Amino acid sequence: MYPFIKQCIPVAQLALVCALFGYGLWHAKAPHVAPFAVTDAQETLPAEPPSFASYFASSTFHRHVHSSSISPLPDGGLIAAWFAGSREGASDVNIRAARFDPQTQSWGQEFNLISRETTEHLLQRNIRKLGNPVIALAPDNRLWLFYVSVSLGGWAGSAINTMYSDDNGDNWSEPRRLITSPFFNISTLVRNPPVFHQDGSIGLPVYHEFLGKFAEYLYLDSKGQIIDKFRISSGDHSLQPSIVPLDADSAVALLRNAGMSHGKVLASFTSDRGETWSDHVAVAPWNPNSAVAAVSEGDVDGGILVALNDLQDGRFRLALYHTDETLESWRSVAVMDESPSGEERVEMEPYMATLQASYMDVALEQRETPAHLEELENELRARACRHGLTCEFKYEYPTLIRAPNGFFHMVYSWNNTLIKHVVFNRAWVEGKS
Amino acid sequence: MSSGELFGHLTFAVLLFLLLPVARLSPAYRIVLVLTALALAFLPVKGLSLGDYTRSYTDDLAITTLTWLVWSVLARTTGRARTASRHHFQLAVFFGAMALVLYPATLGMTSLDPYRLGFSPLPLLAVMWLACLWLWWQKNHLAIILMCAATFAWLLSVKVSDNYWDYLIDPVLGIYCLGYLLGRAVQARKARVRTAGDAVPL
Numbered sequence: 269m270y271p272f273i274k275q276c277i278p279v280a281q282l283a284l285v286c287a288l289f290g291y292g293l294w295h296a297k298a299p300h301v302a303p304f305a306v307t308d309a310q311e312t313l314p315a316e317p318p319s320f321a322s323y324f325a326s327s328t329f330h331r332h333v334h335s336s337s338i339s340p341l342p343d344g345g346l347i348a349a350w351f352a353g354s355r356e357g358a359s360d361v362n363i364r365a366a367r368f369d370p371q372t373q374s375w376g377q378e379f380n381l382i383s384r385e386t387t388e389h390l391l392q393r394n395i396r397k398l399g400n401p402v403i404a405l406a407p408d409n410r411l412w413l414f415y416v417s418v419s420l421g422g423w424a425g426s427a428i429n430t431m432y433s434d435d436n437g438d439n440w441s442e443p444r445r446l447i448t449s450p451f452f453n454i455s456t457l458v459r460n461p462p463v464f465h466q467d468g469s470i471g472l473p474v475y476h477e478f479l480g481k482f483a484e485y486l487y488l489d490s491k492g493q494i495i496d497k498f499r500i501s502s503g504d505h506s507l508q509p510s511i512v513p514l515d516a517d518s519a520v521a522l523l524r525n526a527g528m529s530h531g532k533v534l535a536s537f538t539s540d541r542g543e544t545w546s547d548h549v550a551v552a553p554w555n556p557n558s559a560v561a562a563v564s565e566g567d568v569d570g571g572i573l574v575a576l577n578d579l580q581d582g583r584f585r586l587a588l589y590h591t592d593e594t595l596e597s598w599r600s601v602a603v604m605d606e607s608p609s610g611e612e613r614v615e616m617e618p619y620m621a622t623l624q625a626s627y628m629d630v631a632l633e634q635r636e637t638p639a640h641l642e643e644l645e646n647e648l649r650a651r652a653c654r655h656g657l658t659c660e661f662k663y664e665y666p667t668l669i670r671a672p673n674g675f676f677h678m679v680y681s682w683n684n685t686l687i688k689h690v691v692f693n694r695a696w697v698e699g700k701s
Numbered sequence: 702m703s704s705g706e707l708f709g710h711l712t713f714a715v716l717l718f719l720l721l722p723v724a725r726l727s728p729a730y731r732i733v734l735v736l737t738a739l740a741l742a743f744l745p746v747k748g749l750s751l752g753d754y755t756r757s758y759t760d761d762l763a764i765t766t767l768t769w770l771v772w773s774v775l776a777r778t779t780g781r782a783r784t785a786s787r788h789h790f791q792l793a794v795f796f797g798a799m800a801l802v803l804y805p806a807t808l809g810m811t812s813l814d815p816y817r818l819g820f821s822p823l824p825l826l827a828v829m830w831l832a833c834l835w836l837w838w839q840k841n842h843l844a845i846i847l848m849c850a851a852t853f854a855w856l857l858s859v860k861v862s863d864n865y866w867d868y869l870i871d872p873v874l875g876i877y878c879l880g881y882l883l884g885r886a887v888q889a890r891k892a893r894v895r896t897a898g899d900a901v902p903l
Contacts, residue, residue, distance in 0.1 A: 281845050282837055288852045289830035292822075295856060299821040392706050394749060394757035419757045447862035450816050451804055451872055452760040480809020494863060496820045502812035 299496045301487060301541040302465035303516035305407060307566060318696035322630050325350075325366050325679055326687040327378045329640065329647045332356050333364075335400040336679040336687040337461060340671040341436050342409045344370040348679050349381055349401040349413065350687050357422070359384060363401045363415050367437070368689070375689070382443065387417055387429065390442045394419050399426060404461045408468055408490065411437050414446075414458045424478040425454045430492050446494060448486060454478065459508040459559060461669060463519070469495065471542055473509035473521065481526045483509040485542045500545045506534050510562045510668075512572050514593045517541055522562045522574060522595075523548060525555040530580050533560055535595050552598045553578045553589060561668040563676065565590070565694065573697065575604070575666035575678055582612035586663035586680060590697065601700045604690060605682065607661035619652070619659035620645055623683065630688070647685050663688075704859050708767060709756030710742035715770040716755070717741065723777065731778045761860055763871040764851040765796070772843060788841045790885065793878040795832065795844065800875025803866060819866035826852075826865065 325348040326333055336350035346368035353361030365381040368374070381401070388395040399416030406412060411433040416426045429443040448456040455478035462472040468490035475483045483500035500509050505527035513519040518539045525531030532550035558577045565571035570593035577583045578600070585606035590599045607614060608622050627644055653659035666680040675693050682688040717738040723731050742752035749757075762770075769792075776783050784792075807816040818825045829848065836844040851868040854860065860867060
């Protein structure tokens with residue numbers, strides 16, 4: 269009996285291999301990417317006056333406040349998320365958030381959305397630090413949060429986690445890690461908001477910075493499971509893609525130029541819903557290795573608004589540009605914030621005077637008493653002036669979205685001390701031409 | 702406990718056991734040692750168990766790696782189920798080649814991304830099926846067990862990842878196989894040099 273069983277083993281093994289792999293081949297689905305969900309373009313300007321307002325979304329001073337993201341909510345409000353702590357990469361950095369009330373037209377008190385400790389506890393794995401969050405509302409009104417965490421090393425050791433809320437951010441699911449790399453699942457970061465496809469699937473722009481610095485398009489189903497992944501760029505100098513769908517099949521990705529120095533904004537195009545992307549090319553504006561944000565203007569001409577530091581070096585000026593879908597014609601719309609002297613570093617006295625005035629302007633526009641002026645001054649002195657008598661202006665990491673009511677919202681790091689929010693409409697953009 | 706946590710604890714236990722010198726212990730003591738290592742994996746340190754720390758730094762190991770590790774523990778505990786040197790070499794070549802194809806390209810050294818093939822793995826499954834048939838022809842039973850375990854686990858979505866590659870290989874397995882092949886190559890070269898030295902008349 270035993271020799272007979274021994275003789276049967278190879279046959280059983282072959283049968284097992286054929287059955288498993290045969291079923292696997294039958295079970296495996298061919299990838300299909302749905303068309304982009306693009307909203308109907310407006311042929312004419314809505315009959316409304318130019319509108320522009322600015323606020324601070326954050327309300328607590330932390331030593332380092334950075335990388336904000338903003339999303340509309342179904343009730344007409346907004347939610348913004350960013351990271352804040354004693355310094356970038358510190359273990360006390362948490363993902364913070366605040367809501368904008370459409371009735372009172374003001375930001376509420378900021379709160380902890382998720383902490384490093386909670387992430388560690390819920391994922392049951394050691395987490396050293398948290399990084400960039402991205403918040404976005406899906407067409408099914410599910411609010412998504414994607415955020416970076418690191419278990420080992422620097423940002424090259426990053427992985428992306430995701431959570432969702434089905435009640436406008438009141439309650440959230442437990443975080444889940446997205447597995448995006450076979451090498452210890454490291455080196456994938458997120459920075460700019462996702463775009464959505466017509467079947468509810470999610471196109472999340474991500475980037476790597478380990479052996480190379482390149483961008484990818486992570487394609488997830490409406491439940492957040494990864495369906496596929498496509499390369500946007502290759503090499504070692506393109507990061508943080510910002511995707512703008514142009515029609516159902518085509519889109520453009522604007523990329524941060526992480527090259528050595530004096531680079532221009534990079535761009536790549538797709539005409540097959542994100543599956544393949546053209547070789548990236550440099551476009552007109554300068555990019556001092558800093559984040560770029562872009563959004564469709566929603567008009568029939570395919571206009572795109574782009575927020576960026578249009579400088580060769582430094583991040584002391586944040587500007588808004590208008591371009592077309594070919595990215596050949598660029599027009600400066602407005603400077604959102606800048607160093608008054610046109611230099612990155614200025615002496616402490618004029619620096620403090622400028623920022624206090626700038627802070628007061630926004631606070632008064634928010635109809636709030638600028639009670640934190642002294643606290644602000646202390647924070648700025650500690651963070652931006654630590655090298656002596658000169659202090660550094662930094663207006664960076666913009667996120668730009670278009671809300672369902674047609675208004676544009678931009679959030680960005682205001683000297684890494686507060687998150688500034690500006691809101692404007694198309695009439696204001698057109699009025700700036 | 703999620704499958705990832707379970708695998709993390711198993712990884713800690715089998716790695717610890719395989720690193721211990723057990724040659725002078727009887728099989729019964731070896732089994733006790735395996736169970737002790739497994740119990741240690743659950744020991745909490747600053748809110749996380751040692752098994753959780755293991756998966757934090759190794760990430761979730763591939764099913765092939767875990768199966769091979771468990772197989773090695775069985776072989777070491779019972780003294781049976783040892784792998785023939787020829788079959789071990791075949792496995793090292795197979796997984797070493799997989800690592801060389803996958804990691805440099807995925808991490809950005811080329812514009813191609815082979816990791817993508819694991820999300821909708823029709824071609825990858827076909828290639829692995831052919832490789833499995835060749836390994837079966839070579840009577841490499843361990844290889845068949847590893848590949849079947851990985852494919853079965855992928856069909857059941859046992860891991861957090863849906864990517865077939867993550868069931869087939871991980872960096873720990875890749876580094877081990879390439880290290881093994883390097884060691885064999887160095888040994889073979891030394892043997893050749895020794896043979897050539899012996900052949901030279903004084």
